[in-house]
Amino acid sequence: MPSVLWDAMIHPLLNMSLTGVIWYQGESNAFTNTDLYNCTFPALIADWRRAFHAGSDGQTRPLFPFGFVQLSTFRRQRQDDRFPRIRWHQTADYGYAPNKRMPNTFMAVALDLCDEHSPYGSIHPRDKQNVAYRLHLGARAVAYGEKGLVFQGPYPTKVVVDGARALVNVTYGQELLLLLMHDRVFEVCCSRRAQEPCQWVPAPMVSASSHTVTLSSPGCRAAVSRLRYAWADWPCEYRMCPLYNKHLLPAPPFVIDSLH
Structure with missing residues (x-):
């Protein structure tokens, strides 16, 4: 339950000073409250920023950088569109990040890193090298302000x-x-x-x-x-x-x- 996740896994860390956050998107919201995610995900980012800034007595920046991995693949033959809807809603329906509703964020696209035969299940593709590379480009551009660095695919x-x-x-x-x-x-x-x-x-x-x-x-x-x-x-x-x-x-x- 969300309250358990917050109380057990986030609240105990609030007095720590953070440089930023990396979020690896899971699939649960593809099956629960799917079309609320364009609201709830930006709200989570805003709330964490407020909570960690207050909990660290101002040592964590109030608009710390937040990077995230767009939802990867699961089943080759799936006919419904729940996964693409979550990918879209992760960007607050802009299709890219950062954007007006999600400032100081960056995104790693992962829909091309499918892994049908992963020993951990296809929902857990093994190629994390490309995920990390795409995130690190976003971090250099958004978190560290490196000018002229291309960190997003064509839109x-x-x-x-x-x-x-x-x-x-x-x-x-x-x-x-x-x-x-x-x-x-x-x-x-x-x-x-x-x-x-x-x-x-x-x-x-x-x-x-x-x-x-x-x-x-x-x-x-x-x-x-x-x-x-x-x-x-x-x-x-x-x-x-x-x-x-x-x-x-x-x-x-x-x-x-x-x-x-």
């Missing part, structure tokens, strides 16, 4: 729907390293009317440049209203998601809810 800056040709152009702010073309990692949601529930269909990648990926939406017989990427428990094989930057940092999953 979309613009999406343009070409309805006449059934194409969607997704532009990224970083130069892309394209590992492979993928038929299902991007999906679009199509609806005929604004209030009508839309249906998700694959949007195959048809071309790519240094900053833009072009998708086809042949299964969309209505307006494309939403777009998402890597929205699956197990979106790709080990270190083989389609999009990285030149520093081999993977593009994080995202969902964009309103396209025009």
Whole structure:
């Protein structure tokens, strides 16, 4: 229970002076209070900052850096979207960190480090070297203020729907390293009317440049209203998601809810 975890494992440490926190995300909230996590996770960070600052008599900074690992993979064939929803909610629905609701934070994406045959179970992938490397980049940039250091994978800056040709152009702010073309990692949601529930269909990648990926939406017989990427428990094989930057940092999953 949350109160037991707090009383037994956090409260006894409050008088210690912390430099920062690293949080390795578990899977429990994928099955309990899933869609509250965009509120509860930022609230936990804010509360820990307040509590440790007060408990250490001000020796712990009130906005100490907080790094976290985005939820990894579990089951290759899982059909529901609970894992990607938690990954999205870990960022307070921004898709990246830091952001306005989660200042002085940084994130390590881990959805491409799947390990189906891990002796500890697939929920515990063995490759922690890449997790640590991605966290250390974030710590150098956010906690230690190293300027010009790239610590996040590429994220979309613009999406343009070409309805006449059934194409969607997704532009990224970083130069892309394209590992492979993928038929299902991007999906679009199509609806005929604004209030009508839309249906998700694959949007195959048809071309790519240094900053833009072009998708086809042949299964969309209505307006494309939403777009998402890597929205699956197990979106790709080990270190083989389609999009990285030149520093081999993977593009994080995202969902964009309103396209025009």
